[in-house]
Amino acid sequence: MTSTTAPTRRARLALTPHTSLAGLLDGAWWPYSRDLATELPSLVNALRDRWGRVTRITANPAPWPVAPHKVRLGEYAVQIGWFTGQDPDTMILLSYGLGRCDLLVVPPETEPASAARLMAAASTPGNLHTTGTLMSDESTIGRRLREARAGGNARETEGRASPQPRPVVGARMIYLPQSMRR
Numbered sequence: 189m190t191s192t193t194a195p196t197r198r199a200r201l202a203l204t205p206h207t208s209l210a211g212l213l214d215g216a217w218w219p220y221s222r223d224l225a226t227e228l229p230s231l232v233n234a235l236r237d238r239w240g241r242v243t244r245i246t247a248n249p250a251p252w253p254v255a256p257h258k259v260r261l262g263e264y265a266v267q268i269g270w271f272t273g274q275d276p277d278t279m280i281l282l283s284y285g286l287g288r289c290d291l292l293v294v295p296p297e298t299e300p301a302s303a304a305r306l307m308a309a310a311s312t313p314g315n316l317h318t319t320g321t322l323m324s325d326e327s328t329i330g331r332r333l334r335e336a337r338a339g340g341n342a343r344e345t346e347g348r349a350s351p352q353p354r355p356v357v358g359a360r361m362i363y364l365p366q367s368m369r370r
Contacts, residue, residue: 199234202307209314216310217279218294218303224252224268228259232266232281240283242266248276251295277319292319302330 203215219227224247232242241264249255249270258265274280281289292310294303306326309315317325 197230199230200303200307201231201234202311203238204311204313204315211313211315212290212318213292213310213315214289216292216294216307218298218307219296221296222251222253224254225256225259228266229261232261235281235283235289238286239281239289240286242281242289243284244269244282246271246274246280246282247293248272248274248278250276251293275319277323292322299330302326305329 197220200218200220201215204211204213217231219231221227228245235242243264244267246269249272255270256268257270258267277293277295279291279293281291283289292306294306298306306322309317309322309326310319
């Protein structure tokens with residue numbers, strides 16, 4: 189006997205650690221596609237140990253081509269409320285008894301390095317950035333990294349290499365103590 193259902197992939201999920209530092213987000217989810225009915229089971233299963241059984245979800249319909257009002261997950265269904273006023277990159281999951289989980293939804297087509305930065309930022313304890321701010325900041329960082337790479341390639345083709353790589357604007361600088369400087 190063969191199964192007609194596709195194997196469930198592991199959810200790409202980063203959650204804030206258990207801490208007293210409350211933030212605006214509980215983490216980030218990076219789905220493999222924009223098919224919510226296919227992606228939702230692995231997300232809900234990954235959250236079960238921490239938040240219990242997810243019963244309701246709210247999302248903005250803009251990033252999802254098909255907007256079902258419920259998705260069957262084995263023995264029960266998850267109700268989905270679609271709100272155009274909700275940030276398109278936010279998904280709120282409600283569980284039966286353990287509360288609410290606010291996630292940044294990283295678009296499936298996002299480059300892995302960019303997705304990793306977004307997931308790390310959204311799962312930082314005490315994070316006070318909204319999903320819109322995180323996505324906007326990442327767009328700026330990605331553009332600057334591409335420009336820096338393009339500028340580096342142009343310098344190499346001209347036959348002269350810069351003595352030191354240029355810092356990326358907006359990158360965090362770590363200052364060394366005077367005794368460690370050359």
